[in-house]
Amino acid sequence: MPASPPISNPSHTLNLRLRxxxxxxxxxxxxxxxxxxxxxxxxxxxxxxxxxxxGTDAARRLAEGIAFDxxxxxxxxxxxxxxxxxxxxAAQTVxxxxxxxxxxxxxVADPLPLPNGSTPPLVQRRxxxxxxxxxxxxxxxxxxxxxxxxxxxxxxxxxxxxxxMTRAPVELARSQVSLAAAGMSIISIGLAxxxxxxxxxxxxxxxxxxxxxxARISQGEWSERIREDSPGEIGALQQGINRMAIRLEENQRxxxxxxxxxxxxxxxxxxxxxxxxxxxxxxLAAASHDLR
Numbered sequence: 208m209p210a211s212p213p214i215s216n217p218s219h220t221l222n223l224r225l226r227x228x229x230x231x232x233x234x235x236x237x238x239x240x241x242x243x244x245x246x247x248x249x250x251x252x253x254x255x256x257x258x259x260x261x262g263t264d265a266a267r268r269l270a271e272g273i274a275f276d277x278x279x280x281x282x283x284x285x286x287x288x289x290x291x292x293x294x295x296x297a298a299q300t301v302x303x304x305x306x307x308x309x310x311x312x313x314x315v316a317d318p319l320p321l322p323n324g325s326t327p328p329l330v331q332r333r334x335x336x337x338x339x340x341x342x343x344x345x346x347x348x349x350x351x352x353x354x355x356x357x358x359x360x361x362x363x364x365x366x367x368x369x370x371x372m373t374r375a376p377v378e379l380a381r382s383q384v385s386l387a388a389a390g391m392s393i394i395s396i397g398l399a400x401x402x403x404x405x406x407x408x409x410x411x412x413x414x415x416x417x418x419x420x421x422a423r424i425s426q427g428e429w430s431e432r433i434r435e436d437s438p439g440e441i442g443a444l445q446q447g448i449n450r451m452a453i454r455l456e457e458n459q460r461x462x463x464x465x466x467x468x469x470x471x472x473x474x475x476x477x478x479x480x481x482x483x484x485x486x487x488x489x490x491l492a493a494a495s496h497d498l499r
Contacts, residue, residue, distance in 0.1 A: 231403035232396075239395050243388040247381075254380035259330060262339035262372050265296050270341040270368040277303065277366055278345055282311060289313040292370075299336065300371035303343070310366065318371050327367060335378075339370040413437045417448060424448075429456035 269292050273285045285303065293301040293313050300314035309319070318336050320327065327340045342364030416433055423431040431452060433445045 227406075228400075228403050231406060232399060235399040235403075236396065239392050239399075243392050247384050247388050250384040251377065251381050254377045258337060258372065258374070258376055259339075261296065262298075262337055262370055263330065263341070265292060265298075266339040266341035266368050266370050268292075269301070269370075270343045273303070273368070274343050274345050277310075277343060286311050286313065296370070296372065298370050298372045300369075302369045302371075303366055304369060305366050314371070319369060327369070335374045337372050337374065339372070341368050342366075343368060413441045413445065417441075417444060420448060420452075424452050424455065429459050 269288065273288050276282075276284045276288075289301045289303070289311060290313050292298070298314065300312070300316065300319055302309055302313070302316075302319055303311045309316075312319075318333070320331075320333075320338065327338075329340055331338045331340075343366040344364050420431050420433045429452065432449050435442060435445045435449065437445060
């Protein structure tokens, strides 16, 4: 008779539950990763857009505010406005230049791009710095003024305002958003893990009970039954196994009854044969005696 399989195998049980857990967690992990990446990218893009807008607005505001003082040579007033603007923006450098050289400087000069005679781009980025450039122009005079004979052509820039601002706000936003995304991901994955573990138990425990019941039935325990407490396909499987066990038990009972009946019949036939043989022996003994 072949050996019966073991009733339960803990490693198989754990493997089944881990598989169910992986199947349940995989979509959640993908969704959390995509959401965290999107949320981080959007927040960083928004921080960079805000920084660019602040720098551009500040450069335009300063260029419009110092235009007349710069044209008339009131450099102390220009320098004072530059210092105020640099302090309010927490900018690294605020400078004014023409196409050939720097005219005034507030802050650190090292990171500034040197004037090369061409029109600089309005926004440029170098390493960890943003440079915002805006042309300084004077509007057309409303009437003939002898003091403004040297007035430059309308809307023709005669100088440029350059602001150098660090990417510190963007880096701060990046770190904050990354921490928030990581925290949200950890919490979401933790909740999903707990839920998936419980759900895997709900699915794996009935399957384990079915496995144990089938193993016992295969070992000849025909009275083994499974509690039918699961919905759906697992519940249908439990009902099917119970019906199979009932039929097997009935067939086994019928087979045993037939074996008993056949054994009793064979025993009766054996007794009849023994009785006939005994009667034959007696007859032969009596006939032999009479012959003698």
